[in-house]
Amino acid sequence: MNRIWAGIDSGKSHHHCVVLDVEGRKLLSRRVANDEPELLQLLGDVLALGEEVTWAVDMADGGAALLITLLVDHDQPLLYIPGRAVNRATDGYRGEGKTDARDALVIADQARVRRDLRPMRPSDEATIELKLFTARRTDLACDRTRAINRLRGTLTSMFPALERALDLTTKGPLILLTGYQSPAAIRRAGAGRLERWLHNRKVRSASALAATAYEAAERQHTSVPGEKTIAQMVRTLAEEVMILNEKVAEIDKLIEGRFREHELAEVIASMPGIGPVLGAEFLAAIGSDITSFATPDRLASFAGLAPAPRDSGRISGNLHRPQQYHRGLQRVFYTSALISIRFNPDSRRFYDRKRAEGKRHTQAVLALARRRVNVMWALIRDGRCFQPAPPVTSAA
Numbered sequence: 001m002n003r004i005w006a007g008i009d010s011g012k013s014h015h016h017c018v019v020l021d022v023e024g025r026k027l028l029s030r031r032v033a034n035d036e037p038e039l040l041q042l043l044g045d046v047l048a049l050g051e052e053v054t055w056a057v058d059m060a061d062g063g064a065a066l067l068i069t070l071l072v073d074h075d076q077p078l079l080y081i082p083g084r085a086v087n088r089a090t091d092g093y094r095g096e097g098k099t100d101a102r103d104a105l106v107i108a109d110q111a112r113v114r115r116d117l118r119p120m121r122p123s124d125e126a127t128i129e130l131k132l133f134t135a136r137r138t139d140l141a142c143d144r145t146r147a148i149n150r151l152r153g154t155l156t157s158m159f160p161a162l163e164r165a166l167d168l169t170t171k172g173p174l175i176l177l178t179g180y181q182s183p184a185a186i187r188r189a190g191a192g193r194l195e196r197w198l199h200n201r202k203v204r205s206a207s208a209l210a211a212t213a214y215e216a217a218e219r220q221h222t223s224v225p226g227e228k229t230i231a232q233m234v235r236t237l238a239e240e241v242m243i244l245n246e247k248v249a250e251i252d253k254l255i256e257g258r259f260r261e262h263e264l265a266e267v268i269a270s271m272p273g274i275g276p277v278l279g280a281e282f283l284a285a286i287g288s289d290i291t292s293f294a295t296p297d298r299l300a301s302f303a304g305l306a307p308a309p310r311d312s313g314r315i316s317g318n319l320h321r322p323q324q325y326h327r328g329l330q331r332v333f334y335t336s337a338l339i340s341i342r343f344n345p346d347s348r349r350f351y352d353r354k355r356a357e358g359k360r361h362t363q364a365v366l367a368l369a370r371r372r373v374n375v376m377w378a379l380i381r382d383g384r385c386f387q388p389a390p391p392v393t394s395a396a
Contacts, residue, residue, distance in 0.1 A: 004050035007108025010064035016100035056111035131284040177238035181231035186217035270385035273340035296377035333369040
């Protein structure tokens with residue numbers, strides 16, 4: 001059987017394809033536009049070179065989405081090689097140049113000689129939508145964090161006492177800053193008028209917030225240079241944070257609605273500490289098919305929760321944190337473990353036991369997250385919801 005390997009270095013506007021035979025000889029090297037007619041022409045030309053073709057790409061989405069969809073629709077076996085792996089493998093080849101053709105050659109050759117590459121499976125529509133929604137939410141959350149940090153820095157330069165007293169991640173203080181920013185303005189308004197102003201805007205605990213702001217204003221009677229301009233910037237930044245909060249709330253509703261429609265939503269959400277957002281991020285990271293992870297150990301390794309050995313000579317048992325793992329999936333398990341410690345008695349007992357063994361807080365939470373990987377993997381495999389006590393099985 002004439003078997004060949006096609007490696008594709010993906011790009012936004014163009015791809016470069018290199019085809020190798022069993023002996024590693026180059027059969028084709030072509031640069032093609034990222035358009036359907038050109039990609040279909042490439043597909044036909046490559047299929048004419050061999051009876052069995054294995055494709056390999058270095059991108060799983062983005063500019064390679066159209067190419068991957070065409071290959072999947074034509075039932076072509078497809079392997080994924082991360083860009084970092086390609087970069088490291090390039091050092092083992094002759095020459096120091098960096099071109100698309102060279103990268104495509106490395107991708108094809110790695111697909112030819114390696115047996116540990118993960119095959120790419122087509123994602124369902126729900127997983128793709130959740131991936132898009134969660135990516136958008138991450139961008140908005142990062143923008144909101146940056147805006148809050150800028151607001152804190154700007155407010156500190158004018159009114160440090162108020163910045164220390166307010167929690168700018170909540171709605172009430174942000175509404176306060178849209179109307180009153182400087183110590184003099186708060187003192188002129190007075191605690192009573194400030195309370196009524198906040199109450200009319202439906203701020204919770206308006207009385208406590210007004211008292212806190214007025215007390216901070218009484219502690220500063222000095223006006224800093226540029227106070228008027230700084231106050232305007234504080235108001236603008238507070239409004240910007242409130243707008244971002246509304247956008248995050250809107251995307252959260254979209255995520256929850258789409259997540260609830262997924263067939264695994266009930267199973268995933270049954271785990272303590274996992275809600276719609278973390279559940280959606282979990283599905284976006286691994287997809288709907290748990291069979292790509294044959295064991296929970298592989299899922300833990302993908303999430304960066306399995307330590308990697310670094311032994312040499314007489315040194316053994318030297319474990320360290322892995323370098324290559326899915327950051328988003330690790331965040332899902334770590335964050336859900338933190339939440340479950342607060343609300344789930346079993347998780348709290350496990351955490352306390354690890355702390356009693358001398359582990360630090362982070363180590364104990366990571367140990368709990370690793371244990372939760374086993375539970376989640378088993379729940380999805382069996383298609384059942386989480387129960388505090390394990391199910392009773394009868395002996396065969």
